[in-house]
């Protein structure tokens with residue numbers, strides 16, 4: 036059985052947007068239109084919020100946790116009558132999972148690509164050629180000073 | 187050009203210039219034809235993208251977004267974006283910076299160390315908003331080849347609509363602006379079940395992600411749509427390239443062409459599909475083009 040992590044709720048609540056966790060009264064208004072709940076068996080935004088409230092963080096931040104199925108459609112944000120905004124609780128859980136190295140590899144890789152190269156997609160001669168064929172100029176030069184912002 | 191020509195700094199993001207430049211081409215041509223002045227600027231980074239980068243670290247996401255906003259402010263113009271991800275990231279980051287929580291304070295300090303500051307004087311405008319600012323009459327007036335007979339299913343994409351209290355583009359569950367822009371070109375916008383549903387792109391499990399897109403495409407087809415119009419390169423990828431994957435993995439075939447609104451606009455302004463690079467789309471757009479009369 037998953038164990039509670041003593042300071043999980045506090046840590047989570049300190050992440051921007053996730054602070055209204057305790058207002059949740061488990062009404063399920065966030066579930067009905069949730070596409071991830073409809074398609075992915077174990078995914079339920081109400082239960083994710085409940086697990087966070089109870090501090091059962093292990094379930095949420097383990098490798099391959101169900102939280103990564105969220106489409107970030109923000110329907111739960113609009114439907115929640117309590118301003119809990121499950122999507123923001125989920126994003127905060129993702130941050131905590133990433134901080135302990137439990138984010139999916141492809142997501143860590145995307146983050147690192149942006150941090151290291153400023154763009155999500157690496158420029159290539161193939162794309163420059165395609166741009167040229169379309170009559171487009173080169174892509175504007177990306178940022179160069181990100182390192183100091185992210186240290 | 188008249189004194190009232192709207193001027194913007196174009197924020198292209200990553201996916202459009204580096205993976206789908208044909209969308210950039212249509213945007214530059216069609217918006218230019220409407221008298222919009224778009225300036226390019228060096229020194230931006232990825233917006234950054236609002237589900238993976240933000241999921242990895244909200245702090246990193248916010249500091250990079252705020253940096254982009256600070257760089258944009260130096261140009262003295264509003265930003266124009268062609269992508270919902272860029273729109274939601276830059277708008278939400280601006281909101282967080284202006285409403286100053288702890289994360290915003292940390293970011294402010296980091297920007298200052300680089301000689302940058304964010305003051306919130308410039309807006310981020312999505313191309314849908316910029317076109318509506320101009321007015322559907324002006325859009326109609328630029329049309330030389332009305333798209334009469336074409337039935338279009340519009341897909342707004344979640345990151346344009348929600349959270350509405352921050353993004354403030356249109357009704358989050360009953361949006362009408364993009365339909366109005368499609369009808370300004372002489373086409374017919376068709377409503378379908380699950381109108382404001384997600385494209386499913388960000389869901390990690392690939393089959394579930396494709397299932398969400400496939401359900402949406404099926405609903406569009408049942409409503410009689412000839413094509414889909416999107417305003418985001420991520421939605422574009424999920425619905426265009428996604429149809430190849432949907433066929434391969436789920437065994438369902440939709441053959442529903444997908445276009446960014448700027449591409450539909452460029453076509454209605456007389457642009458030729460080949461010179462607009464529409465041959466790069468994975469779902470053949472020709473059947474939809476043949477439906478256009480005039």
Ligand code: SF4
Nearest residue numbers: 059061062063065115
């Ligand atoms: S998060 Fe909001 S909508 Fe979901 S169960 Fe809690 S109160 Fe209800």
Ligand code: SF4
Nearest residue numbers: 069105106108109111
């Ligand atoms: S944002 Fe995530 S949790 Fe909320 S409704 Fe959409 S998929 Fe479900």
